[in-house]
Amino acid sequence: MKELKKYKSTIEFTKQIIDSYRTDIVRLKKQAALLIGFLKKEYGLS
């Protein structure tokens, strides 16, 4: 039972870390899109 509990709690914690990672990537994706738009405007890129 101890191993199963440990496994479940590790999965739970891993999920939280993955969730943070996903949030970071979503934020970075938005930042990248904004940066693309900004650079295109500044340098007149198509």
Added chain:
Amino acid sequence: MEVHHHSGLSHKKKNFREYFFEFLMIFLAVVLGFLAENLRERISDHKKEREYIESLVQDLKSDTALAVKTIYAVNSQMYGMDTLEMLLTPDINKNDSAVYISYRQQEYLHNENTMNFSNRTITQLFSSGNMRLLRKQSVSDQITDYYSAIKAVDAQKEYYIDYFHKCLEIYQAIYEFNAYHSRINAEGNFVIPEFVYGKIHIATTDEGVEKIQIDD
């Protein structure tokens, strides 16, 4: 060797105006040369700046596309882990179907869905002092912000990988992989899924479950 002097040429002393004119000519030649060189460098720097920005935009587009894929894969992984967590109850072995599904779901812990950002251009900009090519401070600031954000995400990725490996270390004690793998073909599918029912278990106690001999 004979040297012929022209009899008409005399070494006349230069007056101040002539000296000044010569000086002015040399001065202008030097200044114009300097300005021309400066202009050439500026044109070259502007060209390089534009090339860097174009390359960076390509990197950002690749990052955006890869981020979409990674988010999709992470979402799928999290759903799989949710299901697995829900199934792993102390009395799971009473439900063959739950055991079977939990063996399938643990595969969500096999692949790390992380992404590597395209840092080729951004590294070149920072490492070789080429940030000086960016004339606008706002451009430089935004690129620096993005670079800092990448580093923060990469740090979070390290945690992800670390905990992912912790899950992998424990799961050997939970599953009976010999029994499980004897029931899947080269493509990773169960040959006859119903054979698995009642043949594999989840270790829910420290003592381990009773190992059942698989009859082939």
